[in-house]
Amino acid sequence: MSRPFKIPESVLVVIYTPALDVLLINRADAPNYWQSVTGSKDALNEDLAQTAAREVFEETGISCGPGTILETGLQDWGLENIYDIYPRWQHRYAPGVTRNTEHVFGLCVPEGTPVTLNPREHTGYLWLPWRKAADACFSPSNAEAILLLPQFAG
Numbered sequence: 001m002s003r004p005f006k007i008p009e010s011v012l013v014v015i016y017t018p019a020l021d022v023l024l025i026n027r028a029d030a031p032n033y034w035q036s037v038t039g040s041k042d043a044l045n046e047d048l049a050q051t052a053a054r055e056v057f058e059e060t061g062i063s064c065g066p067g068t069i070l071e072t073g074l075q076d077w078g079l080e081n082i083y084d085i086y087p088r089w090q091h092r093y094a095p096g097v098t099r100n101t102e103h104v105f106g107l108c109v110p111e112g113t114p115v116t117l118n119p120r121e122h123t124g125y126l127w128l129p130w131r132k133a134a135d136a137c138f139s140p141s142n143a144e145a146i147l148l149l150p151q152f153a154g
Contacts, residue, residue, distance in 0.1 A: 022129075
């Protein structure tokens, strides 16, 4: 059974602590590609906050959906990035789809929040001060979002 093509609309979720330490995760399919949580909508009508909460849980084990203690910590930053899909991941999208629209969210979590990675997706994680986290990201839009953290965390 072949997998359906990815929807070219996704979320980027910057997970951070009150001290502005940022969680980065290392992609399993691209060693040393450190990033925040990212992921595409599962359905065209999926709400972006729902996508963000689902992806955070799938990739880190952190539960922030409706009815959870962290629900209010998930914030839509109202930012949108449109970028060319990296050639290495182009095959996941329908023929002719070359650009993705990414919606940026932040999630404030308490210091010491446990992280449980999905080993099919990520091989490691680390918490870094926000400026160092931005420097460590492979994705320019991810780095830019992290650099905006102080203004959104306030």
